[in-house]
Amino acid sequence: xxxxxxxxxxxxxxxxxxxxxxxxxxxxxxxxxxxxxxxxxxxxxxxxxxxxxxxxxxxxxxxxxxxxxxxxxxxxxxxxxxxxxxxxxxxxxxxxxxxxxxxxxxxxxxxxxxxxxxxxxxxxxxxxxxxxxxxxxxxxxxxxxxxxxxxxxxxxxxxxxxxxxxxxxxxxxxxxxxxxxxxxxxxxxxxxxxxxxxxxxxxxxxxxxxxxxxxxxxxxxxxxxxxxxxxxxxxxxxxxxxxxxxxxxxxxx
Amino acid sequence: xxxxxxxxxxxxxxxxxxxxxxxxxxxxxxxxxxxxxxxxxxxxxxxxxxxxxxxxxxxxxxxxxxxxxxxxxxxxxxxxxxxxxxxxxxxxxxxxxxxxxxxxxxxxxxxxxxxxxxxxxxxxxxxxxxxxxxxxxxxxxxxxxxxxxxxxxxxxxxxxxxxxxxxxxxxxxxxxxxxxxxxxxxxxxxxxxxxxxxxxxxxxxxxxxxxxxxxxxxxxxxxxxxxxxxxxxxxxxxxxxxxxxxxxxxxxxxxxxxxxxxxxxxxxxxxxxxxxxxxxxxxxx
Numbered sequence: 438x439x440x441x442x443x444x445x446x447x448x449x450x451x452x453x454x455x456x457x458x459x460x461x462x463x464x465x466x467x468x469x470x471x472x473x474x475x476x477x478x479x480x481x482x483x484x485x486x487x488x489x490x491x492x493x494x495x496x497x498x499x500x501x502x503x504x505x506x507x508x509x510x511x512x513x514x515x516x517x518x519x520x521x522x523x524x525x526x527x528x529x530x531x532x533x534x535x536x537x538x539x540x541x542x543x544x545x546x547x548x549x550x551x552x553x554x555x556x557x558x559x560x561x562x563x564x565x566x567x568x569x570x571x572x573x574x575x576x577x578x579x580x581x582x583x584x585x586x587x588x589x590x591x592x593x594x595x596x597x598x599x600x601x602x603x604x605x606x607x608x609x610x611x612x613x614x615x616x617x618x619x620x621x622x623x624x625x626x627x628x629x630x631x632x633x634x635x636x637x638x639x640x641x642x643x644x645x646x647x648x649x650x651x652x653x654x655x656x657x658x659x660x661x662x663x664x665x666x667x668x669x670x671x672x673x674x675x676x677x678x679x680x681x682x683x684x685x686x687x688x689x690x
Numbered sequence: 691x692x693x694x695x696x697x698x699x700x701x702x703x704x705x706x707x708x709x710x711x712x713x714x715x716x717x718x719x720x721x722x723x724x725x726x727x728x729x730x731x732x733x734x735x736x737x738x739x740x741x742x743x744x745x746x747x748x749x750x751x752x753x754x755x756x757x758x759x760x761x762x763x764x765x766x767x768x769x770x771x772x773x774x775x776x777x778x779x780x781x782x783x784x785x786x787x788x789x790x791x792x793x794x795x796x797x798x799x800x801x802x803x804x805x806x807x808x809x810x811x812x813x814x815x816x817x818x819x820x821x822x823x824x825x826x827x828x829x830x831x832x833x834x835x836x837x838x839x840x841x842x843x844x845x846x847x848x849x850x851x852x853x854x855x856x857x858x859x860x861x862x863x864x865x866x867x868x869x870x871x872x873x874x875x876x877x878x879x880x881x882x883x884x885x886x887x888x889x890x891x892x893x894x895x896x897x898x899x900x901x902x903x904x905x906x907x908x909x910x911x912x913x914x915x916x917x918x919x920x921x922x923x924x925x926x927x928x929x930x931x932x933x934x935x936x937x938x939x940x941x942x943x944x945x946x947x948x949x950x951x952x953x954x955x956x957x958x959x960x961x962x963x964x965x966x967x968x969x970x971x972x973x974x975x
Contacts, residue, residue: 492867524869534860537883546878547868596864603868 441509443468443607443637444489444526449503451484451493458484460661461503466607466654471629471638473652473669475645476684481661482641486609489639490526491519507607524551527605531612533592535584535599540567540576543584543595547603562602570598571628590621594628601632608632610640614647626651645685649673657681721954725947737948743914745934745942752949754916758831758924759900759953761917762910765835766842766899771892773839774846778888782854783876794851801844809908812837817909826921829911835920837905842895849894853887854880886967893964897957903928927953 442465451459458481466472474482487493488505491512505512512522524547535543544563553559563580567573572594576587584595593613600608610629614622629638629651642648648655649669656666657680665672665681676682729737732750740751777797781790812833821828857880865875881888903926911923912933925933931946931953938946 490867492863495863495866520869520871523867528867530860530863530867532860534858534864536861536864536879538879546865546870550865550868550870550874550878599864599868 442466443508444639445504445506446485446488447504447506449485449488449501449505451481451488451502452498452500453496454498458661459488462658462661462663464656464663464666466637466639468637469633469635470653471633471640471651472654472656473648474639474641474656474658475643475648476658476664478643480658482656482658483611485658486528486611486639486641489607489609490523490528491517492523492528494519524603525605526607526609527600527603528609528611529593529596529600529613532616533589533596535587535592535595537583537585539581540584540587540595541580544599544602546599551603566598566602567595569601569632570594571624571631572598588621590617590624593617593621593625597625597628597632601636605636607637607639610638612641612643614642614644622647645673645687657684659684718954721947721950724944725949725951728941728944728948729951732945732948737945738952741916743930745938745945748941750941750945750948752927752930752945752952754914755925755927755930755949756952757916758910759926759928761831761920761924762834762838762906762926763896763899765831765920766838767892767896769836769839770842770846770895770899774843774891774895775850775888777843777847778850778854779876779881782851783872783880790851794848797847798844800840805841805902805905806908808837808841809905812905812909820921824921826919827911827923829909829923830921831910831917831924832920834906834910834924834926837909838899838902841902841905842898845895845898846891849891850884850888853884853891856887857883890964890967893960893967897960897964900960901928901953901957903932907932 444464444466446462446464449459449462449464450457462481462485464472464485474485476482484493488501489512493499493501501513507522507526511517536546538546541563544566545559548559548562564573564577567576572591575591576595584592587595593616597608614625617625626647629640632638640648640652652669654667655669655672657664657672657676657678659680665676665678667677672681673685676685728750737750737752738756739753740749741753742749742751743754777793781793785793813829816833816836817828817830819828820826820830820833824832861879861883862875865879866872870878906926907929910926910929912925912929913923914925914930915922917924927949931949934942935946
């Protein structure tokens with residue numbers, strides 16, 4: 438495993454029309470570590486996350502400049518295959534969004550999209566993905582039930598399983614626990630710590646304790662700027678910037 | 691109970707609401723009262739499955755009309771449903787929002803064109819064209835299907851647009867985030883999520899096509915004969931009632947009411963299916 442970051446963001450500016458949501462943002466994401474982005478609402482942390490798999494492309498008025506390197510290659514080059522990029526850099530959303538299909542079809546979705554037709558191979562991957570997301574034992578007898586009838590935390594873990602099936606390199610999580618209760622949240626956190634062994638994770642959270650509990654690196658953002666970025670232990674215990682200190686000590690935000 | 695403005699308004703509105711329901715009910719009861727005894731007298735088999743329609747000679751087989759109605763309705767759906775659904779998908783998922791703003795109201799305006807105008811177009815333009823290119827009399831199953839297919843387009847399109855638009859954006863995002871292309875996300879997720887609404891749009895459109903009369907009389911040719919080709923002229927159930935009512939008395943008049951019952955039942959069943967499809971969708975959410 439190289440010491441180079443998997444994702445390296447430099448001088449990233451992003452505009453929604455006239456509004457500048459990201460200002461000269463830098464960030465390095467290390468392989469097989471959890472990187473957390475924290476900051477008050479509207480600081481640009483979700484926007485930054487969504488630049489990493491180009492989900493912001495879906496918004497017509499967005500303009501991006503600067504570089505984002507994924508394993509050394511700029512993902513905003515015109516010849517980038519965005520579908521392939523999104524397979525490599527998967528995303529879990531704020532609200533669990535399983536498709537209104539069966540549990541099985543949800544997990545198989547990414548494979549079918551990629552053109553896989555081999556049924557036994559699909560079944561194998563579905564089982565492996567659900568197992569990795571700690572869902573297999575609970576759901577193996579109802580794989581053909583509708584996914585939207587599951588409890589929320591199982592839905593969210595199903596969304597993770599769905600992602601694992603396409604074997605991404607990086608998993609982006611946009612406040613994955615904000616719709617969940619504390620117990621469900623701790624289950625998702627455990628899952629993230631398990632997944633760290635094989636995947637690189639970037640999580641946006643408005644829950645500072647969550648960031649402190651699970652992440653290795655943290656970035657504090659404010660009004661579109663990356664105020665401070667570094668090891669989570671350092672950022673929370675001895676922040677270098679006064680604004681970071683105010684935030685992590687609960688005086689602001 | 692006090693007699694204040696609130697109460698007066700409440701009871702006035704209640705009366706209006708009940709009289710609307712009551713008049714519908716009365717119409718239904720009247721049709722059945724007139725038609726059912728006839729059906730009993732002639733016998734269901736000789737009514738529904740006999741091919742001779744000659745009221746003066748006491749022959750009341752509406753089988754050719756049933757087949758004609760089914761052919762024409764099916765043909766209309768074959769044309770209207772794919773166009774409407776494809777249009778709805780395009781406008782929702784691929785077209786710039788400006789285009790939706792222009793095209794949707796335009797197509798909904800189609801619903802306001804009187805059916806006699808559609809029929810007139812059919813007679814003047816479509817029928818001669820069919821006669822020249824495919825042979826036959828021109829006035830035919832095909833002509834009726836095409837005209838009806840266009841007439842049901844607003845129904846299919848606008849209900850399908852609403853169904854697709856109500857699919858949460860998070861499904862699209864989820865699909866795209868797994869590496870799906872726009873089109874894959876449309877046909878693997880969006881259409882499935884909107885399926886019940888789309889089905890409802892087709893069934894409601896079928897009801898419209900089956901019940902349409904004026905345009906069909908003008909372009910279908912009105913021959914009482916079981917069709918063998920799409921270029922054959924036919925008479926539908928609705929056309930039969932409209933054409934014969936002027937000089938129908940006695941049994942013949944009752945036969946027309948009985949035809950009405952058949953139409954009524956079929957459309958009730960179709961609307962029932964459509965309603966339950968829409969409700970099924972609401973329950974799942």
